[in-house]
Amino acid sequence: MSKFKNIKVITKKELDKFVNSLIKNEKYDVIGVKEKGIRFAFGSIESADELRLDYDVTILPPKKYFLPQIEKLMDFNLEKNFDFKKQNNQKPMIIFGIHPYDIIALQQTDKLYLDQQVDDFYKKRRDSSIIVGVDIQKVSEKSFAASMNTHITDSGFDLLLTNIGDYYTVTIGTEKGEKLLNEYAKTKPATISEIKKIDEVRKKTAKKFTKVLKIKKEQWSNVLAANYNHPIWEKRSQKCMECSSCTMVCPTCYCYDVHDDVSLDLKKGERYRTWDGCLIRDFTKIGSGEVFRDDVEKRYRHRFYRKGNYLPERYGFVACVGCGRCGIACLPDIASPCDVINDLSHFERSDVTDKFFIKYSSSVKEKGIIHIPRSATIKRMEQLTKTEMFFEIELDNGEPLGHMPGQFVEVSIFGVGEAPISVSSGPNDSSSFELVVRKVGDVTGRLFKMKPGEKIGIRGPFGNGFDVKSFENKNILLSAGGLGIVPMRSLIEYVLEPNNRKNYKDITILYGAKEPSLILFPEEFKDWSKVDDVKCELTVDKCAEGDCWMGCTGLITTLYPKIKLDKYDSENTIAVIIGPPIVYNFIIKCLQTLGIPDKNIYVSLERRMKCGVGKCGHCQINGVYVCKEGPVFNYKDVKNLPEAFE
Amino acid sequence: MNKDIQIKVEHVTRVEGHGNIVLDVKKGEIKKLQWQISEAPRFFEAMLRGRYYDELRTITSRICGICSIGHSLASLKATEDALNINISKQTAILRRLAINGENMQSHILHFGYLTLPDLFGIGSVFPLVGSKNNDTLLKIVKLHRLSNEMSDLICGRTTHPIRLQVGGFSAVPTKKQLLDLKEKLKEGLNLTKDVAKVTKDVVDNFPDFNRETEYIALTSNKEYAFYDGDIASTDTGVYKDYKNYDKITNEYFVPQSTALYAKHKRESYMVGALARFNLNSKQLNHVGKEIADLFNLKAVNYNPFMNNIAQLIEFAHNIEDSINWIDLLVENGLKDEKPKEVELKKGRGVGIVEVPRGMLIHDYKINDKGRCEKANCVIPTNQNHANIQKDMEKLVPEILEKPKKEIELNLEMLVRAYDPCISCSTHYLDIEFV
């Protein structure tokens, strides 16, 4: 029985009049479900005649109105040093005909986009829109919403229409909806028998679903958690064409990519975002060319886990609403979660469902609106090696960056793009901070060509930094491989600061560079070893012909035997590793040999960080966002993440 | 006059495709005068061999980037003729809009970007920027864009049109889109008149040259023929037996050219805007006639340089014609029709249309499995090559006194006047497939 008391009835004729008067009003963009060839689609309607509330499913979900396929974020002017204008227009929308499963999907999207770091583009569209839902009349043959209990909903709409035969009932969901109805429509209160009919209609519709899930949706997490390496993934993904149609049509997919487009005269441009899909191979590709999720099998599997395990663990709901669109769109017909879960349903279940996710609440607040860079000036530049450049950056508003060691910023150059760069200086009260950049792509390439005095944009600081409080009263063993010394320096500067040094016991810094010419901060390294109870060891992998090098040669792993720790000490020692992916497994073994427990080891992992706030989806390691739960991780949390150390 | 002159213009500029002009004069006597076609043969008939009937349009469209709509339409007409498919009235009108759009686009491109520089005495349109004629350049650009917008709307894309299919259109414009286009066309008509006035001031920079020749084009009682009509000649009148077009267009091979030559009653004949004007000037609508009068152009005119002016006249006519068709479509209401169903059968079809450069013929023999067994294409520019050669042979002695640079320029201008599309023309032969 519907929990709503405030239910009206409206005749079909009056409904048409209601719609037409809204269209005439011109204050709103009136959108509804229309025919599109042999299918249906949401679109602007010019008359109520176009409305087809009896549709089965639209090609694209209504997410396109809240997270458009292509959405301009800002215009920028390249003739001035740092000049841009945020995109602001949004005409209020009324959307007629959203099915319950799509309403539920929007509520799920709200959890992601209206969290602590609100996406204000999305928010504006949500706030300025009115949702008029409609109960399902015709069922799509690929839909399994009834099995997911998403074929009906009692929230998320301003008004909800149900076709009970001669009339439509109008269930009022919000005051906004009620006001609209009273202003533009002629309705009568619904009688008890009319209200009863609503339930009957819904029950009847539920029976029409031919596609059925064999298990309850609450069990998805268990089934998936137990079958990560099941042969089904390889078998099904062989047919995958990597077209990513499944993610494009999905109401609960909302990953996006951001691009800069420049006009031909190079004077201005726009930064826009567009839908991206995790089935696309380049989804996890970074500037240096590395692709973190390369195999199609892994990408195919990732989508199901995100919907059926990672997001459920994070938010408590299954991120699939059974609309069946992916089943229609997938040409080889391998995309439907219903089929996959049904196939797996008679295999084992696991009780430990959150092994691919870290229950960690990040309390980082991005300073400023999440997409908008703050203006900053390059104060000083110094070429450290042939491929690395040092930058001293100052925010133009004079405020300190306010970062923790281990965090990163997104450096933004209008017209070129954005790149995630670790902060290399320790937190302090001054308004400037330091970055070290390796030239690998467009943004870093452009940075190299810039000069002091020029401006860049900064977003952040982002990410989970080092929990320096928990390091207090312990020994600290820092291992930096190659470029890892750059973020490590932010931690080193912090712990070696005179005020802080006393909080920590013995400090050991191990640094392994590829060759002498690639050593970063050699002078500072010497200074660090001069501080009380700080031991520094430096080694190079190899020495090139003719190089003059008097220090150690050998991989960084050769330095560990030199460290003497007894059991008491090793339990009280924190180890930090930052380096290229290949060194982690080796160094971890060395640390374990020294008796350091896993919970005392911290790593910093790199992925493709783009938005920095856990929304665009590119940085995921299984269910973990590197930009939110990382890049600094406690090893015990990530050691069983299959994608972490592949 | 005992001059020695040697001219070799390799790859004439501001002309589509690759052609050379060679002139060798010794002691005032012309030893060699050739219009050479050096374009690589692309062997289109090899590409059509064995293809399914619904691919022929896709492939032949790529014969030429500028007249891709024309090739598509000729191809579709030939295919529909072979398979006995009748298109709807709406399709016929939309196809006329398509061909108008192409004619407009090609003519204004040729006239504005390729010919006017000669009249203004400069190497290309770029110097016009910022000069006192900047205004005219902007109008030409606007008219060019308008033409493209029209064909983009009707065909989905101007170059290599998408919506043109066997039996109809894969998608049609909406009423609103057509009405928006109509407003722009009306503005375009005014701009065209402005451009015509500016041209009038410099039109005398064209050489005053005449050579009597035969003119061949499509003709019709109902309209100034582009999409439909019968073959007509200024010498022999209307010829209704379209399937035996080769009685008119006799193609033959010459060694200096990878393209074929053609002749009918005389040594050569001309096709194109001037030919159409000479045969159909009475069918021009108001604005067309107005501009013809402005330049005092009357049928039959034998100056090949006037082909340029005929293009301007046709441009104006096309705009007004399109406005009329749009009115009719909107009045009747646009239907979201899908292309007609096709029943496979053996057949031979010939499709003839007027493309910007002249009469274009596609001739297909399709077997009962729907595959093309035999194909022939008669390209307008092919039909003009012989006429270009003959014109040169008459023109050169008339201008031999002039300085070498001027002779060269005049010869180039002569070639440009024909608006040749050389890539298309690189031979097409009758070929039997196994």
Add this chain to the structure above:
Amino acid sequence: MKPRVAFFDFSSCEGCQLQIADLEEEILDLIEIVDVVSFREVMKEHSDEYDIAIIEGSIMRPMDEHRLRKIRNKCKILIALGACATIGGINKIRNQWPVKNVIKEVYKDADIEDNKFFNVSPTKAVNEVVPVDYYIHGCPINRDEFKNVISSLALGKKPKIPNYPVCVECKKNENVCLFELGKFCLGPITRAGCGAICPTNGSACDGCRGILSKPDVECVMDLLERYDLTYEEMKNRCTIYNTGVFNPKDGMTLVRRSKR
């Protein structure tokens, strides 16, 4: 100093250069950021000194290969413009037959033995003769993509050419899938960047921007059955621009996609 750009055309319909001429007023923007020193189709002037060479058309004859190599030696950056240049385009259809036979059939007994204009070899894409730095795909090219490539090069950044299939753009346009309408569309395996313009206009994709990966055999057989299509239809569509995907002589020899 502005980079000097020269356009060259080989065997093509010149439709791609036309797209550039169709930039209308934006050509003025173009010439502000680069120096167009040679563009035979619209200007008389020509220079032999250039930094960026843009090549349209396929290579059909040894004399064309020779000309192309000279250009490659002169320029710093070489861009292949349009399907004829990037993948050989429709010009490659004739490669199915030996050149000698084609010439004999077409020109029969004409005396062209020593005529270098007729010395034809199998069609080649530009990268089969010289290394290519950037590709602008399509038949014809997408004007916006051209603008993007030029402005990216002028800004010193790498042009972004999509590495994902047409389906992504087709779905963003909310088109009804052409498979559902009984047509065999090459969209799932063709490179995007055209905005899915053909499916959006109701016509199945012909693969003119090049194939991204050869599909799995079983998957294709499945597709044909599920959507009630014939092998003929698929072969037709695949052999317009991409005769390399299928070898008509051996029937369907699809290669199982290897792990990349």
